[in-house]
Amino acid sequence: MQPATLTLDSLRHAATRAGAADVASSSPSGIRCRLPAWEIPTLADRLAPLGARCQFLAAADTRATGGDFTLAYVFAPPQLAPSVTVLVAVPAGTARFASLATRSFAASRFEREIHDLFGLVPQGHPDRRRLALHQYWPEGYHPLRRDAVPRTDFVDTGEPFPFRRVEGEGIFEITVGPVHAGIIEPGHFRFSVEGETIVNLETRLGFVHKGTEKLFEGLAFDRAPALAERISGDTSVGHVLAYCQALETLAGCTVPARAARLRVVLLELERIYNHVGDVGMIVNDTGFAFGHAHCFRIREELLRLNERLTGHRLLRGAVVPGGVTGPITTARLAEAATRAETLVAEFAGIARLCLDNTTVLERLQGTGRLTEQTATEMQVVGLVGRASGIDADLRRDAPFAAYAETGVNVSVYGTGDVWARTMVRLDEAREAARLVREAARLDAPGAARAQIPPLTPGAHALGLVEAWRGPVWHWVVAGGPSTLGRVKVVDPSFRNWPALEYAVLKNIVPDFPLCNKSFNLSYSGNDL
Amino acid sequence: MIAGIALAIVQVVIVGAGAPLLVGALRTLKARLVGRRGPSPWQPYADFRKLLAKEAVVSTTTSWVFRATPYILVATLLVTALVVPVVTVRPPLTFAGNIILLVYLFMLGTFFLALAGLDAGSAFGGMGSSREVAVAALAEPTVIVAVFALALRADTIDLGRIVERFGGEPWLAANPAHLLAFAAFFIVMLAETGRLPVDNPATHLELTMIHEAMVLEYSGRHLALVEWASAMKLFLFMTLLANLFVPWGLTEPSGPVAVLRGLLALTGKLALLTIAVAVLETAVAKLRLFRVPELLAGSFALAFLSLMAVFLVR
Numbered sequence: 001m002q003p004a005t006l007t008l009d010s011l012r013h014a015a016t017r018a019g020a021a022d023v024a025s026s027s028p029s030g031i032r033c034r035l036p037a038w039e040i041p042t043l044a045d046r047l048a049p050l051g052a053r054c055q056f057l058a059a060a061d062t063r064a065t066g067g068d069f070t071l072a073y074v075f076a077p078p079q080l081a082p083s084v085t086v087l088v089a090v091p092a093g094t095a096r097f098a099s100l101a102t103r104s105f106a107a108s109r110f111e112r113e114i115h116d117l118f119g120l121v122p123q124g125h126p127d128r129r130r131l132a133l134h135q136y137w138p139e140g141y142h143p144l145r146r147d148a149v150p151r152t153d154f155v156d157t158g159e160p161f162p163f164r165r166v167e168g169e170g171i172f173e174i175t176v177g178p179v180h181a182g183i184i185e186p187g188h189f190r191f192s193v194e195g196e197t198i199v200n201l202e203t204r205l206g207f208v209h210k211g212t213e214k215l216f217e218g219l220a221f222d223r224a225p226a227l228a229e230r231i232s233g234d235t236s237v238g239h240v241l242a243y244c245q246a247l248e249t250l251a252g253c254t255v256p257a258r259a260a261r262l263r264v265v266l267l268e269l270e271r272i273y274n275h276v277g278d279v280g281m282i283v284n285d286t287g288f289a290f291g292h293a294h295c296f297r298i299r300e301e302l303l304r305l306n307e308r309l310t311g312h313r314l315l316r317g318a319v320v321p322g323g324v325t326g327p328i329t330t331a332r333l334a335e336a337a338t339r340a341e342t343l344v345a346e347f348a349g350i351a352r353l354c355l356d357n358t359t360v361l362e363r364l365q366g367t368g369r370l371t372e373q374t375a376t377e378m379q380v381v382g383l384v385g386r387a388s389g390i391d392a393d394l395r396r397d398a399p400f401a402a403y404a405e406t407g408v409n410v411s412v413y414g415t416g417d418v419w420a421r422t423m424v425r426l427d428e429a430r431e432a433a434r435l436v437r438e439a440a441r442l443d444a445p446g447a448a449r450a451q452i453p454p455l456t457p458g459a460h461a462l463g464l465v466e467a468w469r470g471p472v473w474h475w476v477v478a479g480g481p482s483t484l485g486r487v488k489v490v491d492p493s494f495r496n497w498p499a500l501e502y503a504v505l506k507n508i509v510p511d512f513p514l515c516n517k518s519f520n521l522s523y524s525g526n527d528l
Numbered sequence: 529m530i531a532g533i534a535l536a537i538v539q540v541v542i543v544g545a546g547a548p549l550l551v552g553a554l555r556t557l558k559a560r561l562v563g564r565r566g567p568s569p570w571q572p573y574a575d576f577r578k579l580l581a582k583e584a585v586v587s588t589t590t591s592w593v594f595r596a597t598p599y600i601l602v603a604t605l606l607v608t609a610l611v612v613p614v615v616t617v618r619p620p621l622t623f624a625g626n627i628i629l630l631v632y633l634f635m636l637g638t639f640f641l642a643l644a645g646l647d648a649g650s651a652f653g654g655m656g657s658s659r660e661v662a663v664a665a666l667a668e669p670t671v672i673v674a675v676f677a678l679a680l681r682a683d684t685i686d687l688g689r690i691v692e693r694f695g696g697e698p699w700l701a702a703n704p705a706h707l708l709a710f711a712a713f714f715i716v717m718l719a720e721t722g723r724l725p726v727d728n729p730a731t732h733l734e735l736t737m738i739h740e741a742m743v744l745e746y747s748g749r750h751l752a753l754v755e756w757a758s759a760m761k762l763f764l765f766m767t768l769l770a771n772l773f774v775p776w777g778l779t780e781p782s783g784p785v786a787v788l789r790g791l792l793a794l795t796g797k798l799a800l801l802t803i804a805v806a807v808l809e810t811a812v813a814k815l816r817l818f819r820v821p822e823l824l825a826g827s828f829a830l831a832f833l834s835l836m837a838v839f840l841v842r
Binding site: 172173174175176180181182196283285286287288289290292293294297357359360362363367508509510511512513 | 558561562563564651652655724725728730731732733734735736744810811812813814815816817818819
């Protein structure tokens, strides 16, 4: 599963050799330490041969307490366990830090985001174009600095984003979006094509930037779940669970066993309805309306099941800091599990019918191929990664909630095409139904919610959840005893969007929607 | 003379008024086949009413071609309605060689629609036009060859007389050449009218469209005319298919009874064809764009075999 040489001890050893201080254990599969800013590349180079790369990078404005900005790095293998969290102080005066962009693709994107939002300059970064903010944001205005005064003097000068230009005979550009013909989220896609063949695609997102991370600042921790549930509507449970887990780790609160099992039920129900809908959309993009109509009928039944269980079709309001609340705590889980199993079995039948149709299969196989090598280099995560041969699933590799009790069978395909991504969804929907059944079987009477003790200002923790798209990260820093200082959110979409640009290369323009649908990444979760 | 004009009017009214119902019925049927309730078959009429009441937005970068195209399209199809034997074996515009006129009338509409797609200068219009012209270039020869296979066997290149000949001697139709031509023409009909597996008329994905991409810029009454024209094109292609290959029920336009009988026969044949198209569209996915030439080459091969068979099986 992981390289044999990568253990907590080898991580600790590498960190110490790189000059880390305050090395301590932070979780059963993780350690944390502090490191001088300029030593980060050294540490990255020591960890690379072990298979651990930068998976997460967040900044926090801690000038009020320490006089510096703080960067939090997480180095880990694709399975995200074992991991080392490294805290680095960046002096407010220079506001510069050493870039890992040439060592880790994920880091290069985090660094661009930090450059936009905090004004910290990643030195040695080859691509310092804006990522999170658009061109019309005033120069020198970095909204996540604590002393940033909200500005309203935004003037769109029409300055274009510096897209890569492809030139040559017969090359022309197709610009699509941000407003689309269908009812989907806004994103701009710039294709350079030769006839119908895509030779380059550049994606420009950020149109639904809502200042989510700024909204978390100073929020009471028990009011934040409502915000977390709205980061990406289809991943309500994934985000709120990641947030709650981070908060619970931070506060040292143990969640009752019953709540952990109910959380499995909720997360898996979310996985099922999304996978069912996605397969319907993929099949619809091949023009096969039959699969679409039936998948959406089944999805509707699933949403109604969600509503009966939690009072909300998207399962909102059930996961809270310390446990689980609401109608789900008194629901008859065995019945719900039976219903979910029936619907998933029906879905599997429909999916089989679609995949047995050669005209559908012909469109799926070989389309939008993301090779294992590209996926590994781009540090692709979640179900897209599993379709490209990356065997990683947090539910198995670093079990949270009650996944250690239930066990998880992870489905991995090697072809990396639209077909593989469809198959992963099909397998995972079936496995999710089994997990709901298993969690319902384990469910025993007891408390479903624990009290959260007062928070220690400045304390921080990570919450990691394998949501339906992939790992959701919430890094929570406490502000006061009951308020939040900083919450950094990473939706798997943020990690996987660039991979789409590679998956579509050498495909033809009319196959792009199919590739895009098979990734089905969130715009809202990416733009924050 | 008066009877001729009356027949012309009747024929144009049948095509013009019946086309939206055909499209609506096809949609309803497809919805039922996938388990949805779907819109009423009368929905296209309501859509036209809505569109006619709306403002027509025209891009400032367009030329007269963009504005004229909807009218040219409708005009060419209304003229085509006079050439095709719809309810009798004597279409109002009947003369030797009207097959060729028919093919070029369809082509004229396609030509202007492709120009209009390019006119606004958007990437989608250009994409749609280039795809449409590629498909049309591959489909057009098949139409001619398939119809000529019939013409050779009927010893006339007058559409009405072909129908009359096969209607009078039905055993002529029980022939492999006839079936091959039918298959070829059926495939071409799907391609020319933007149906699955060549084009998906129900899609909202601008990057996959062929016909719809060309007309993306149209709105209001212009869009209504373009939609009406494409409904009529479907109606006429299906009518050709029905009457050329299954010519029973059509007679000389001897009076209202003959016309009515022709209309009933046509309704029955179109209903069967509509069911066939709906079932086919439900059973297949859209072909990858680069596979479309293979399908059309196949249909051309069928048409060509049919033509050859006329000489071999004589």
